[in-house]
Structures are given as C-alpha cells and as structure tokens.
Amino acid sequence: MNLTIQKSSVVRNVAARTAPQSSAIELRSATKRFGEKTVLHALDLAVQPGEFLAIVGRSGCGKSTLLRLLAGLDDATAGEVTIDNGRVRGVSQGTRIMFQEHRLLPWRTLLQNVGLGMHGEWQPIARKALEQVGLGERGDDWPSMLSGGQRQRVALARALVHDPRLLLLDEPLGALDALTRIEMQNLIEGLWQKKGFTVVLITHDVDEAIALADRVVLLEGGRVGMDIRVNMSRPRHRSSTTFGELTEQVLNRVLQRTEEPSRSMRNGVSSLK
Ligand SMILES: Nc1ncnc2c1ncn2[C@@H]1O[C@H](COP(=O)(O)OP(=O)(O)O)[C@@H](O)[C@H]1O
Ligand SMILES: [Mg+2]
Incomplete structure (x- = not known):
C-alpha cells in the first residue's frame, strides 16, 4: 500500500517537469x-x-x-x-503572456479580471489563482484599490489560471x-x-x-x-561571487567593454536601459 503511494507521488513529481505541463x-x-x-x-x-x-x-x-x-x-x-x-x-x-502594464479592466473586480473569458464554475478556480499570488482575500476589490505590485500579481494570476x-x-x-x-x-x-x-x-x-x-x-x-x-x-x-561574475560577463558583452570590466559593477549598474 505504502509502496503504491510512494510510486504514484514519484510519477507525479516527474510529470510536473515534463509535458504536457x-x-x-x-x-x-x-x-x-x-x-x-x-x-x-x-x-x-x-x-x-x-x-x-x-x-x-x-x-x-x-x-x-x-x-x-x-x-x-x-x-x-x-x-x-x-x-x-x-x-x-x-x-x-x-501560452500566456504578461506585459509591463497590468492590462486589468478597471470596471471589473479582481476575481472577474482573473476569470475573464472562463466559463462554467470559474469562481473557485479564479479564487485559487488569486490565493497563489497572495491576494486570496481581495477578490471583490477593484484594480484601483491596489498598488502597482499587487496589480502585477493579479495579472500573473490571470495568466496562471489557465494552467x-x-x-x-x-x-x-x-x-x-x-x-x-x-x-x-x-x-x-x-x-x-x-x-x-x-x-x-x-x-x-x-x-x-x-x-x-x-x-x-x-x-x-x-x-x-x-x-x-x-x-x-x-x-x-x-552577494555570491558566481552571481557577480555572471552579471559582469553579460554586461560586458552588452556594453562591448574590454577595459576596466569592473567599473559598471562598482557603480552598481546592472540595467540595460
Ligand atoms: N509593428 C511594427 N511596425 C514597424 N516596426 C516595428 C513594429 N514593431 C516593432 N518594430 C521595430 O522593431 C524593432 C524592435 O522592436 P522591439 O521588438 O519592440 O524591441 P525591444 O523589445 O527589444 O525593445 C524596433 O526598431 C521597432 O521600432
Ligand atoms: Mg520590448
């Protein structure tokens, strides 16, 4: 009995990293x-x-x-x-896509935004997606009541609700x-x-x-x-050395620097904008 349970959980774990997920x-x-x-x-x-x-x-x-x-x-x-x-x-x-702008509909609640385009018993599924991004209690709120970070969480929930x-x-x-x-x-x-x-x-x-x-x-x-x-x-x-080295390697290539490779890191630059 125990063996069966263990076996099926192994199968599930393997499946989680392969198709169709x-x-x-x-x-x-x-x-x-x-x-x-x-x-x-x-x-x-x-x-x-x-x-x-x-x-x-x-x-x-x-x-x-x-x-x-x-x-x-x-x-x-x-x-x-x-x-x-x-x-x-x-x-x-x-396939789901998420942008820099949240693209939520201001006249719909958070739950309705997440459930947009879903049919049947969609509310519990949408609520679960909101829970996964830490906003399970906010389903009846409006997008205008949220911070920028929270709105992006809702946008993420809206993408994830479709698995x-x-x-x-x-x-x-x-x-x-x-x-x-x-x-x-x-x-x-x-x-x-x-x-x-x-x-x-x-x-x-x-x-x-x-x-x-x-x-x-x-x-x-x-x-x-x-x-x-x-x-x-x-x-x-x-803070790890490998992290710093990899960041510098990519930045150097982007900026095509050959001399003084550490200068931008010393200045704390890690953005390409
Ligand atoms: N629909 C479009 N019509 C004409 N030019 C476009 C269109 N979409 C993107 N471009 C041009 O293609 C280039 C790459 O754009 P984009 O992929 O948005 O760049 P990135 O996301 O890397 O900043 C830019 O020069 C942009 O002006
Ligand atoms: Mg772009």
Missing part, C-alpha cells in the same frame, strides 16, 4: 521584417520543456518582436516558429520599485518550480535574468549574441 520551443531561421527593416535575422533558438530562459538586450533589439511571434500575436516573415513541434498559428490556449505550458513575460516587473521587484521575482520563481511550465522572460535587468533563469540569451540586432547557462543552485544569492 511545459512546452518546447523551437525557432528555425526565424526572420521578421517590418517593411525594409529586418528586426530578427534568421534566428535559431531552442528552449527545453520546463526551462526558464531570460532574454536580455538593448532597447529596440527585437525582444518584444520575438515574444510576439512565440505568443502567436504576429507571424514570422520567413522561417519557422514551433511550440511542441506544431507551427505557431495564432494565440494558443497553452499555461508556456509563460511569456515581457518586462513584467519593469515599473516596480526594487523591493517589490524582488518579491515578485521570488513569487514567479516559486510558481515556476511548483508548476513546471516553460518561461521566457524578457528583462532589461541583467541582475534579474541571472537571479531567475537557467539560461540567459543576449539579443543583439536581432541575432543571438550570447547564450549562457546559469549553473547556480536556488534560491540564488546576489
């Missing part, structure tokens, strides 16, 4: 042009199921464009974008103050560990990328300029 992504020679301007140049990129990938790069280098292709909000001009070996055609149920296999995050914490940001990072990391979905996080904050991601990709002029693994145990400590 998480999606595999593949871009093959993905190109995106707007008129004469080529924004993504024959991009090749594969993301494993359950992987936490961060994409960093200067403003205008094509990060959001890439995310829109993955979300099915826009089509590649040439090449292929596949999720779980299927070509992305329009918005898919298994996504792929969570796309386009600088979702960009407008938050430093402490709220770290709280949100911890929340996202915890939920990702628990649920096992794949994450693609765009951030201008190299520190955030190193704190959260298994792997950091630098986009440069629509091409992959750098692709590094972050082999550090979690939770990660910003």
